[in-house]
Amino acid sequence: MSDKARYALEKSIPELEDLEKRGLFQRKEINMIVRRRTDFEHRISGRGSKPKDYLLYIKFEKTLDKLRKKRIQRLKDHIDMTPSISNWSISQRILIIFKKATNKFPSDMELWANYLKFARKQESVKVVYDIYSKLLSLQPRNIDVWLSGAKWEYEYNKNVKGARALFKRCLRFNLNEERVWIEFIKFELNYLSKLLTRRKLLQLVSERSQIEDLENESKKEGTKNDDDIDVEDIVTLNVGDDEINSELNALPEMNVSTLGSIEDNPVLRGDLIMTLYNVFIETMIKNLEKEYQHNNQINIKDNEINDEKYKLIMKLSNKILSLIDKFDILDRIHMCDYIIDDLNKRFENDINVLLLKLTLSLRYVSIDDDEFINKLQENVKLYQSWKSKVKIDDKIKEKVRESYVKYLNDKYLIHSQGETQSLLQLLLKKL
Secondary structure: OHHHHHHHHHOHHHHHHHHHHOOOHHHHHHHHHHHHHHHHHHHHOOOOOOOHHHHHHHHHHHHHHHHOOOOOHHOOOOOOOOOOHHHHHHHHHHHHHHHOOOHOOOOHHHHHHHHHHHHOOOOOOHHHHHHHHHHHHOOOHHHHHHHHHHHHHHHHOOHHHHHHHHHHHHHOOOOOOHHHHHHHHHHHHHHHHHHHHHEEEEEEEEOOHHHHHHHHHHHHHHHOOOOOHHHHEEEEEEEEHHOOOOHOOOOOOOOOOOOOOOOOOOHHHHHHHHHHHHHHHHHHHHHHHHHHHHOOOOOOOOHHHHHHHHHHHHHHHHHHHHHHHHHOOOOOHHHHHHHHHHHHHHHHHHHHHHHHHHOOOHHOOOOOOOOOOHHEEEEHHHHHHHHHHHOOHHHHHHHHHHHHHHHHHHHOOOHHHHHHHHHHHHHHOOO
């Protein structure tokens, strides 16, 4: 038996003695546990050990702990219920086995995933932070790990600042990854939505009441983290100056005042999220241009590159618009208008962009809304005014008209009936 295996088994003696003393396991069962642990220790300490060996060892320990808990529940009226070493020793052993496993097989994501899952279940904040820190140091370009860490920081620790810090650090290593940017914007939209929903439910109108609520929430968050960990140091990674480029420096500082209302505070209106959107789009455009340069595609014409840019920008913009659509408490019209205006500046007189602009006021109008008829009539007047005043090619006008009629038909007419259907048919006939 190796010294490491012997040492691990000797450390479990006080726990086994406690289990026997409390009457949870008999001597025969204790001997069986020792034999199984000896066998597993031999397996994992050998040169030919595999990740599966560690997982089987952990499975055995988990089963043993479940049995211990069941027996405590069954015998609670007949045994000493004072917490002792056997209450926590098995979970500590499992964490140690996971640590050994990930040290030996640092690239095995199944081990890391199970390690994280178990540590979270134990609600050990310090251990979870240590796992993320080590894993991200080993795999800084693994997007799934960064997003998992940010999600845990936000949803479990209720720590917006810490989650935001993880997103920004992730971008240092994965700047050109579309998925990271989309998730970052989604996170900010989600946070802003929850903030406004809470204020609406609690009727926090005045800035004083909002400050008091934020202070109370901060106190609650402070009690969650019992290990006194500075969330700014969740993951300490050394990043060279060459990696801190202009795109990252252009990211907006989101930790600004969120007091007030949507009407008087641009932050609550979504302006900072729109700045984040700008940086995202520009970064993706630069990445596309670099790809063409890297591939030495000299023979490709400018109009072909522009076509690719158009497809990229329209695809990304529509993804962000679809995200915004999900958060009805936000000033969605304001944010959508910002994005559509940006598209209009880039692609003037583009049919798809013009349709987005003309139908913006109907974007969140349902056929069941009380004001549906009035809003529809106003929108039709807006379209007719645009058609009579704008000076563009008649062919473009005709295509916009066709697209506009199709939009009204697909969104409203096919779902309508009765008087509403008759009115829609009349309007579409005039168009």
